[in-house]
Amino acid sequence: xxxxxxxxxxxxxxxxxxxxxxxxxxxxxxxxxxxxxxxxxxxxxxxxxxxxxxxxxxxxxxxxxxxxxxxxxxxxxxxxxxxxxxxxxxxxxxxxxxxxxxxxxxxxxxxxxxxxxxxxxxxxxxxxxxxxxxxxxxxxxxxxxxxxxxxxxxxxxxxxxxxxxxxxxxxxxxxxxxxxxxxxxxxxxxxxxxxxxxxxxxxxxxxxxxxxxxxxxxxxxxxxxxxxxxxxxxxxxxxxxxxxxxxxxxxxxxxxxxxxxxxxxxxxxxxxxxxxxxxxxxxxxxxxxxxxxxxxxxxxxxxxxxxxxxxxxxxxxxxxxxxxxxxxxxxxxxxxxxxxxxxxxxxxxxxxxxxxxxxxxxxxxxxxxxxxxxxxxxxxxxxxx
Amino acid sequence: xxxxxxxxxxxxxxxxxxxxxxxxxxxxxxxxxxxxxxxxxxxxxxxxxxxxxxxxxxxxxxxxxxxxxxxxxxxxxxxxxxxxxxxxxxxxxxxxxxxxxxxxxxxxxxxxxxxxxxxxxxxxxxxxxxxxxxxxxxxxxxxxxxxxxxxxxxxxxxxxxxxxxxxxxxxxxxxxxxxxxxxxxxxxxxxxxxxxxxxxxxxxxxxxxxxxxxxxxxxxxxxxxxxxxxxxxxxxxxxxxxxxxxxxxxxxxxxxxxxxxxxxxxxxxxxxxxxxxxxxxxxxx
Numbered sequence: 252x253x254x255x256x257x258x259x260x261x262x263x264x265x266x267x268x269x270x271x272x273x274x275x276x277x278x279x280x281x282x283x284x285x286x287x288x289x290x291x292x293x294x295x296x297x298x299x300x301x302x303x304x305x306x307x308x309x310x311x312x313x314x315x316x317x318x319x320x321x322x323x324x325x326x327x328x329x330x331x332x333x334x335x336x337x338x339x340x341x342x343x344x345x346x347x348x349x350x351x352x353x354x355x356x357x358x359x360x361x362x363x364x365x366x367x368x369x370x371x372x373x374x375x376x377x378x379x380x381x382x383x384x385x386x387x388x389x390x391x392x393x394x395x396x397x398x399x400x401x402x403x404x405x406x407x408x409x410x411x412x413x414x415x416x417x418x419x420x421x422x423x424x425x426x427x428x429x430x431x432x433x434x435x436x437x438x439x440x441x442x443x444x445x446x447x448x449x450x451x452x453x454x455x456x457x458x459x460x461x462x463x464x465x466x467x468x469x470x471x472x473x474x475x476x477x478x479x480x481x482x483x484x485x486x487x488x489x490x491x492x493x494x495x496x497x498x499x500x501x502x503x504x505x506x507x508x509x510x511x512x513x514x515x516x517x518x519x520x521x522x523x524x525x526x527x528x529x530x531x532x533x534x535x536x537x538x539x540x541x542x543x544x545x546x547x548x549x550x551x552x553x554x555x556x557x558x559x560x561x562x563x564x565x566x567x568x569x570x571x572x573x574x575x576x577x578x579x580x581x582x583x584x585x586x587x588x589x590x591x592x593x594x595x596x597x598x599x600x601x602x603x604x605x606x607x608x609x610x611x612x613x614x615x616x617x618x619x620x621x622x623x624x625x626x627x628x629x630x631x632x633x634x635x636x
Numbered sequence: 637x638x639x640x641x642x643x644x645x646x647x648x649x650x651x652x653x654x655x656x657x658x659x660x661x662x663x664x665x666x667x668x669x670x671x672x673x674x675x676x677x678x679x680x681x682x683x684x685x686x687x688x689x690x691x692x693x694x695x696x697x698x699x700x701x702x703x704x705x706x707x708x709x710x711x712x713x714x715x716x717x718x719x720x721x722x723x724x725x726x727x728x729x730x731x732x733x734x735x736x737x738x739x740x741x742x743x744x745x746x747x748x749x750x751x752x753x754x755x756x757x758x759x760x761x762x763x764x765x766x767x768x769x770x771x772x773x774x775x776x777x778x779x780x781x782x783x784x785x786x787x788x789x790x791x792x793x794x795x796x797x798x799x800x801x802x803x804x805x806x807x808x809x810x811x812x813x814x815x816x817x818x819x820x821x822x823x824x825x826x827x828x829x830x831x832x833x834x835x836x837x838x839x840x841x842x843x844x845x846x847x848x849x850x851x852x853x854x855x856x857x858x859x860x861x862x863x864x865x866x867x868x869x870x871x872x873x874x875x876x877x878x879x880x881x882x883x884x885x886x887x888x889x890x891x892x893x894x895x896x897x898x899x900x901x902x903x904x905x906x907x908x909x910x911x912x913x914x915x916x917x918x919x920x921x
Contacts, residue, residue, distance in 0.1 A: 363818045363848060366742050398742050439737055469737035471712055503874065514816065515790020515845055518871035519913060525874045526912060539773075539791065569761075569775050569795045598799065600775065620796065621914055 256441060256465040259302045259481045261344045263461030266438060270430050273457045277346035286327035287320050289345040295319065296348035299326045303335035304484060306462070307379075313340070316348065337487075342480065349459060353420075354447035356380050356391075357428060358462075359435065361398070368432060370394040370407075374414050376447035396432065404429040423456040424448070439469030489533070489552055496548045498537055505530025507631050508553040508562040508591070510546070512537055512571045520565045520624065529628030532559055540570040546579025551587050560631035561592045565620055568599030575601075577608040584612075592630045596623035638765040638810040639785065639830040639837070640728060640754065646702040647771055649674040650693065650709055650717050653684055656732075657708035660773055661687055664706075667776040669769040672700035693724035704728040706762065706771045714758060715740035722751050730771045731757030731821065741819040748821055755821025761791045761813035774798070774811060782807015784920065785831035787824055788843035789816050789850070793871055796913055797843055804917035809837040816845070824854035832862050839865045839920055842907070844898060846872030851898040855905035867919045868907040870895045 258266070264274045278289040279302065290297045301313035308314045313333060315326040323345070333340050354376035362369040372392040375383060383390055392410050396402060407425035416424055431443045442464030449459050470476055486494060493500035499514065507524055509531050511517035521531045533556065535549045553562065566576045576597070583589060597605050597616040606616050617623035647664065651657040652674020662685055665671045673688040673696050680691030690696035693705065705726045709717045714733045721729050729748060736744070736758040748755035756763060762772010767781035778799040784806055788794040794813050801808060812827045814820055824842060831837045840862070844851040851870065858866055873895040899909050908919045 361738065361742060361819070364853075366746060366819065398746055436739055439739060441738060466738045468711060468735045469739070472737070511792070513790065513792025515788075515793030515843070515871050516796060518790075518845060518874075519793050519796070519869075522871060522873045523912060531874065567792050567795050567799075569792060570773055599778070599795065621912065 256467045257304055257481065257485075258461075258463045258465060258479065259304065259342070259484070260300065260461050261302055261342075262479055262481055263463035264458070266434070266463060267458055267461055270434055272427050272430055273455060274461075275347040275349050275457060275459070277344050280327070280343050280345055281341060282331070283324045283327040286343055286345050287323050290317065290320060290323040293345060293347045295323075297323060298344075298346040298348060299323065299330060300344040300346060301330050301333065301335060301340045302342040302344055302480070303340060304481065305336055311335070336484070338484070349449060349457060350452040351447075351449045351459075352452050353450040355424065355449070356446045357431065357448055358442070358444040358446070359432060360442055361435070362395075365395070366398050368396040368398060368435065370396065370428065370432060372411065372414065372428070374416075376449075380446060402429050402432045419454055420450050420456060427456060427458070439466040439472060440464060441466050489555055492552050492555070493535065493549070496545065496552070498535060498545065498549050498552065500552060501534040502556075503531045503534055505532045506558055506560040507531050507627055508533055508535075508559045510535045510537065510549050510553060510562070510564045510566075512541060512566050512568075512576075513539060516565065516567060520563070520620070523621065523624045524563070524628060527625050527628045529624075529631055532556065537571075541576065541579070543575050543578035543582060546576050547583040547586065550580065550583035550589060554587060554589055554591065559591050560634040561594065561627045562589070563624060563627035564593065564595045565623065566595075566597055566599075568597070568601060568605075571599070572601045573597045573599060573605030574608055577605040580614070581608065581612045592634070594623050594627040594630065596620050638768065639827070639834050640810065640812070641704070641763055641765045641769050641771060643668055643765075643768040644670070645704050645728070645769060645771075646670045646672045646700060647704045647706060647769075648672060648690075648693070648696045648700065648702040649687070650705055650707045650721065652676055652687055652689060652708075653679055654708055658684055660706075660708065660732075661685070663773075663776070664770055667764075667770050668767075669771065672696075672702050693720050693726065697724050697726070702726070704730070704771060706730040706732060707757075708732055711735040711737065711740075715744050718744040718755070719747055722747050722753050727753055728771075729753055729755045729821070730760070730762045731755065731815075732760065732762060732772055733757070734759040736817070738819055741817060745819060745821050754826075756812060757815045757821060759817045760815030760820070761794060763810060763812040765810045766808050772813070774813065778802055779811065780807040782809065783836060783838040784808045785827075785834065785837040785840045786811035786843070787827040787831070787840070788813050789824075789845050790843055790871060791816075793843055793845075793913075797841065797869070797916060800913060800917060801841070801920075806917055806920055809834060818848055823850050825857045828854060828857060828862055828866075832864060837864065839867070841916060841920070842866055842868045842902075844868065844870045844902075846870070846895050846898070847893050849893060852901045855898075855901040855907065858902070858907060859905040865920070866907045867910060867916055868902045869910045869913060869916060870898050870902075
């Protein structure tokens with residue numbers, strides 16, 4: 252499962268450091284030699300942790316505890332040879348070992364139903380928390396804070412006390428929760444999760460992991476995030492290419508290339524391709540009001556991937572002018588020498604002008620969407636044989 | 637009758653001097669909407685394409701008696717524009733802007749709810765009452781007056797449905813595009829309730845998509861409160877991967893958000909579900 256705007260662990264921890272949420276010392280490295288050097292500086296044992304976007308790293312062998320320099324090298328090599336999210340692991344976090352007494356779990360979001368800030372807490376951290384929620388929902392404390400309320404640590408004291416926390420651990424944990432809750436506003440977060448938040452043998456409360464989701468739409472308030480490693484790892488080459496041109500690209504794995512104006516329309520078109528027995532390869536959304544250049548770029552990006560059997564362009568002209576779409580198609584065919592059979596459906600603004608342009612260039616368009624989709628599926632099947 | 641919007645509604649455009657704002661102000665006026673002016677601080681007293689420009693929403697209301705506003709303002713300024721409109725006394729607010737930060741969207745929704753303002757959007761195409769008026773960007777040439785209320789989370793998909801209804805001779809009372817963002821001013825339930833209470837709306841079409849649980853909530857609402865026939869469609873059946881909001885989202889919302897779950901919930905609520913968009917007109921007959 253993907254979380255939109257998720258940061259890598261070390262990026263989340265940099266954010267924690269800025270807000271003085273305790274973490275242990277750590278260093279980011281990209282090969283086993285750097286890892287060994289880091290472990291010398293930090294002192295053994297260390298945790299060797301893959302910096303990847305999906306979770307359950309422990310179970311996937313992407314986190315190991317190394318007790319000797321040899322183990323640091325061995326584990327680093329092993330983890331760097333693995334894959335996650337469809338790409339090689341390239342970065343490791345080498346982290347000072349911690350002596351764990353207890354493990355807690357904190358997770359917070361803005362509840363889409365009530366718009367409150369919803370904060371979950373459990374004293375049974377470090378485990379699969381979704382399983383825990385299913386098996387023993389009572390093990391999870393739910394705290395609600397109205398949106399935009401002022402947030403203070405006292406708000407967490409009673410619920411945490413009810414869960415058996417006392418003394419310094421109680422006040423430190425409440426403080427961390429209040430800080431995290433406030434960060435969601437100041438840092439434009441959609442998710443702030445620590446699993447585990449540990450109590451060390453010496454009584455310190457420390458964030459051993461960081462799972463921080465950021466709001467893509469708020470990037471203009473945090474321009475530094477554009478350069479984050481997570482931002483580079485998050486997208487495939489095609490997605491990056493599309494994003495740079497203001498397009499949306501989704502890979503669906505089939506063999507029919509698909510271009511639409513608008514996401515809902517794109518989804519409905521993909522559904523119909525499958526309904527008629529075909530399989531969409533990619534989903535390119537040029538959005539509303541697309542220019543000829545955008546359409547041309549979209550077709551260029553679509554045809555980057557090998558193995559396309561047919562191309563379906565389903566354009567409904569609302570703000571979009573269909574003569575502009577036609578110009579983009581004609582230009583793309585010439586410029587990128589596209590020979591894959593193409594099925595076009597035009598309906599809406601400047602439909603006649605668009606169809607006329609297509610005809611002048613040896614193409615035509617359907618006016619209804621279903622016959623067009625059927626045709627694209629048929630062409631893809633013919634290409635298979 | 638219709639819901640929310642008639643030919644008598646006086647509308648202003650916040651951001652009327654921008655490219656999109658002015659283009660759609662003209663389109664709305666051509667369709668018959670009473671666009672009585674626009675707002676652009678610093679350009680008060682000027683006129684663009686015959687629309688008077690005011691420095692503030694407050695001034696615009698005083699001079700024109702507007703009760704509705706449509707926001708064509710970049711995402712970074714949207715929250716401030718919403719607050720201004722609400723404080724000035726606007727009653728219906730349509731936010732077209734896409735890419736509004738989540739915390740700004742939540743704050744905007746709360747501001748409207750606390751002041752009894754109906755907000756549609758953000759990231760929405762707006763609404764249209766065929767033959768009377770439109771606020772937003774829904775093309776006027778694909779609708780025709782009639783008795784079907786349409787509510788949708790998608791933009792272009794809505795246009796496709798409207799065109800198919802119109803071609804099938806099924807006119808519409810009002811069509812409301814509520815927008816695709818998770819945090820929005822009006823949800824399915826709010827609009828379904830308006831259609832249920834509108835004597836001119838006989839049947840309802842509801843277009844949803846994967847993600848979130850608004851369709852599941854609508855299903856529950858329809859079961860208990862909607863007596864008019866509802867036809868539904870969900871886009872995204874082929875989507876391969878879900879997007880979650882971490883463990884908290886998964887724990888709170890459980891296994892919701894898939895097309896299958898939504899279709900089952902809506903069918904259980906008594907909604908006739910269309911496999912394909914083209915089945916919708918037949919299901920309405």
